[in-house]
Amino acid sequence: MRLSVQTEAFDLGAESNAFASGTKAGAIVTFTGIVRDNCGTLSAMQIEHYPGMTERAISAIMQDAITRWTLTDALVIHRHGLLTAGEPIMMVATAAPHRADAFAAAEFLMDYLKSRAPFWKKEIGADGADWVAAKQTDEDALSRWDKG
Amino acid sequence: MIDVLYFAWVRERIGLPRERLETTAPTVRALIAELVAREERYEAAFADLTSLRVALDQDLSDFDAPLAGVREVAFFPPMTGG
Numbered sequence: 001m002r003l004s005v006q007t008e009a010f011d012l013g014a015e016s017n018a019f020a021s022g023t024k025a026g027a028i029v030t031f032t033g034i035v036r037d038n039c040g041t042l043s044a045m046q047i048e049h050y051p052g053m054t055e056r057a058i059s060a061i062m063q064d065a066i067t068r069w070t071l072t073d074a075l076v077i078h079r080h081g082l083l084t085a086g087e088p089i090m091m092v093a094t095a096a097p098h099r100a101d102a103f104a105a106a107e108f109l110m111d112y113l114k115s116r117a118p119f120w121k122k123e124i125g126a127d128g129a130d131w132v133a134a135k136q137t138d139e140d141a142l143s144r145w146d147k148g
Numbered sequence: 149m150i151d152v153l154y155f156a157w158v159r160e161r162i163g164l165p166r167e168r169l170e171t172t173a174p175t176v177r178a179l180i181a182e183l184v185a186r187e188e189r190y191e192a193a194f195a196d197l198t199s200l201r202v203a204l205d206q207d208l209s210d211f212d213a214p215l216a217g218v219r220e221v222a223f224f225p226p227m228t229g230g
Contacts, residue, residue: 023180028225033230048156050222078229090230115210119229120156123209134226 001062001074007081012088015077024073025095029102031110032122036084041125047080047089050118054078061112065094068108069101076109080119108145114138150215152179155221155224158200161193176202177211179221193223201226 004010016030049050062074075093083089092109096102121132153166156220180197183190194200202209203222215221 050153050203050206050224053203053222056206057208065222114230115227117229118155118203118224118227120225121228122156131225132228134228139226 001066002057002076002100003055004077005051005058006077006079009079010077010088010091012091013025015075015091016093019073019075019095023073023095025102026097027099027102028093029099029106030093031089031106032091033089035083035085035089037088038084038099039125041127042085042123044124045083045085045089046122046124046129047083048120048122049078049080050103054118058113061109061116064112066103069094069096069105070098071096071101071105074105074109074136076113078113078119089127096122102125111138111141111145115142150179150218151220152183153220153222155222157225158193158223162189166197171215173215175211176204176213176216176221178217180211199225 001020012032018123020028058076062076065071065074073095078090092106094102094105096105115134115138123130123132149168150169150171152169154162154163154164168226171179173182173183180194184194197211201224204212204218205220
């Protein structure tokens with residue numbers, strides 16, 4: 001299990017290869033989030049985080065994923081600082097004996113990273129800057145993981 | 149003494165990322181009341197608690213949680229990671 005909260009860009013191919021070569025899993029799922037420019041006006045995306053709590057919260061989410069599914073490994077890389085459109089923000093990788101667990105755990109990690117990892121995005125455009133509002137749909141997405 | 153941290157627009161409205169306070173507030177809600185009584189910028193930041201989250205010693209908590217033994221309180225808007 002590896003977690004990196006970093007400002008530097010990461011190489012998706014290199015990270016995926018390194019993750020795959022270190023595991024004996026039958027299935028690997030990766031997800032990569034890219035900075036979107038919805039209106040064609042985005043100059044940059046500022047991502048703020050809470051040093052200490054961010055690592056702590058993501059580690060807890062990863063630990064939870066490992067106990068819920070049969071995972072052989074998991075990876076989360078999340079950047080902070082100033083990013084431009086088209087740059088990768090973050091990636092998640094999961095390794096499991098079978099694909100169902102790898103897919104489910106990757107979705108779970110993404111849903112929790114969206115709403116429970118202390119990051120805040122600010123879109124900086126030609127007309128000014130605005131904090132991205134949290135979406136109710138992201139919050140609702142967490143409920144499907146509630147243990148009954 | 150307690151460290152109080154602010155993030156995102158909460159930090160911008162208050163105008164600083166962190167401060168160290170002397171307080172006897174028993175709960176988070178009481179601490180907010182103390183801050184709001186101090187200056188207008190705190191009133192602006194804490195106007196709508198439904199749009200705020202609080203963490204105590206780096207764990208998500210709630211506004212009625214006790215502050216006894218807590219060293220670090222953080223206020224921020226709902227998180228937008230991923």
